Amino acid sequence: MTESNKAVLEAANAAVTRGDYEGFLSFCTDDTLWVFVGDQTLRGKEAVRQWMAVSYRQGPPKLTVDHMIAEGDYVTAVGGVTTRDAGGTATHYSYCDVWRFRGSKLAELRAFVVETKARG
Template identity: 55%
Template sequence: MDNKSILKTANIAITNGDYEVFLSHCTDDTIWNFIGDKTLHGKESVRKYIEDTYLEPPKFEVENLIAEDDFVTAIGKISLKENGQYKSYLYCDIWRFRDGKMAELKAFVI
């Protein structure tokens, strides 16, 4: 599978609540950098973030997926359930892939 297809497959898993399937597409040493907020180091840190943040599976509306070399950029909207209601955010995620897995994320969320 190419990197763009891997990201699409991983996102389907996360929206279905299949978080371990999603994590199987990440490297063990994955780094998630939420620009201006926090950085997560390693799959266990990401697993904890998902458990704490995704009380219900998020909803994605991907507007664009742009792939080149080891990078895939996803631009769109994500809705997360907070205090019983979904709240929407705009995002731009830049994923770096290594050996067919998601190794690094730079997330810009508004």
């Protein structure tokens, strides 16, 4: 199960970087719960859809995954993401995402995200 969960997360991440947000959402449960630690909580696909529409309105993020660790129903991904604001300025973040799976779908995210300097 752990290897298949990793493959699901890789496919979901690929959809996001292509700008295929509906494709990404097809990997999520309808009641998906996203907790951005210290920031906000999103409940359900529609909340995630609205968040993506705002966060990625200047185009899909550039996403890197440095490490992916799977155990049981959980996959942890560590990496970086770069997004652009309305003026085109790029902002880089380092992240640690802990995903819980249910029935081979992304059911819950606990995201630790910190703004950092872009990698050289």
